[in-house]
Amino acid sequence: MILTPVFDQIYTVIWSFLSFSIALSILKTPWFKGILGEFQVNLLLKIFLPKASYHLIKNATLPTADGTTQVDHILVSKYGVFVIETKNMKGWIFGSPNQKQWTQKIFKQSRYFQNPIHQNYKHIKTLESCLAIKAECFYSVIVFIGNSTFKTQMPDYVTHGIACIQYIKSKNTEVLTQKETAAIIEKIEAGRLQRSLKTNRQHVVHVKEIINKKENKKQINTCAKCNSEMVMRVAKKGSFAGNKFWGCSSYPKCRNIVNISYPVNEVR
Numbered sequence: 001m002i003l004t005p006v007f008d009q010i011y012t013v014i015w016s017f018l019s020f021s022i023a024l025s026i027l028k029t030p031w032f033k034g035i036l037g038e039f040q041v042n043l044l045l046k047i048f049l050p051k052a053s054y055h056l057i058k059n060a061t062l063p064t065a066d067g068t069t070q071v072d073h074i075l076v077s078k079y080g081v082f083v084i085e086t087k088n089m090k091g092w093i094f095g096s097p098n099q100k101q102w103t104q105k106i107f108k109q110s111r112y113f114q115n116p117i118h119q120n121y122k123h124i125k126t127l128e129s130c131l132a133i134k135a136e137c138f139y140s141v142i143v144f145i146g147n148s149t150f151k152t153q154m155p156d157y158v159t160h161g162i163a164c165i166q167y168i169k170s171k172n173t174e175v176l177t178q179k180e181t182a183a184i185i186e187k188i189e190a191g192r193l194q195r196s197l198k199t200n201r202q203h204v205v206h207v208k209e210i211i212n213k214k215e216n217k218k219q220i221n222t223c224a225k226c227n228s229e230m231v232m233r234v235a236k237k238g239s240f241a242g243n244k245f246w247g248c249s250s251y252p253k254c255r256n257i258v259n260i261s262y263p264v265n266e267v268r
Contacts, residue, residue, distance in 0.1 A: 071123045081131075085123070090146045140157055228248050
């Protein structure tokens with residue numbers, strides 16, 4: 001009986017430690033960082049943009065021909081439709097509009113991520129087809145939140161923090177009537193999938209499938225020896241003349257070849 005309070009204290013300490021560890025692990029996940037970044041952008045848009053002029057639609061999952069696409073924020077106004085993609089990241093950011101992947105560098109570690117301009121382009125095209133309005137009425141806005149620094153020249157619509165407000169406000173020519181903006185809002189709300197855990201889970205599955213396909217394609221077209229791109233060539237000499245094969249694009253530095261009838265990464 002005397003030991004009971006001691007065991008209660010030990011139990012409380014252990015439970016507190018486990019709860020703290022679980023909470024800490026959740027805070028470090030990309031999912032939570034994404035949620036936090038979107039929340040920060042929500043605050044910026046609500047505080048610095050007048051509600052009478054800008055209608056905010058958050059976290060809209062829209063159906064596409066091959067599945068779904070999820071838009072962080074859509075701002076509808078008489079000045080146009082602003083489609084906003086949020087990135088909560090730290091470190092140095094390198095990228096250009098035409099690159100498929102951008103680079104995040106933290107000290108000596110580098111991580112590659114999808115070009116958010118390309119990512120947002122799909123969002124805009126989906127909305128374009130749904131709303132049937134001119135492409136000139138859409139504005140892509142990329143917002144980086146967090147302790148990050150652009151190390152390459154970025155377009156004016158790729159912004160950091162509150163700079164997104166300045167860019168949005170710079171578009172001050174009226175391109176839509178009040179009736180048109182109301183119709184756009186109604187169409188988006190009617191066309192978006194219902195906000196639920198099921199919808200979000202299905203979208204996550206779809207995104208993972210796309211990533212897996214890209215990884216498989218990358219693996220197939222990558223040299224197993226030096227990681228360079230493999231290109232299809234035709235043998236010009238010897239007993240295999242006329243036969244197609246995969247050859248490393250770094251030839252003659254790398255002479256890895258693969259018979260066309262074999263998987264690309266199987267060295268012959």
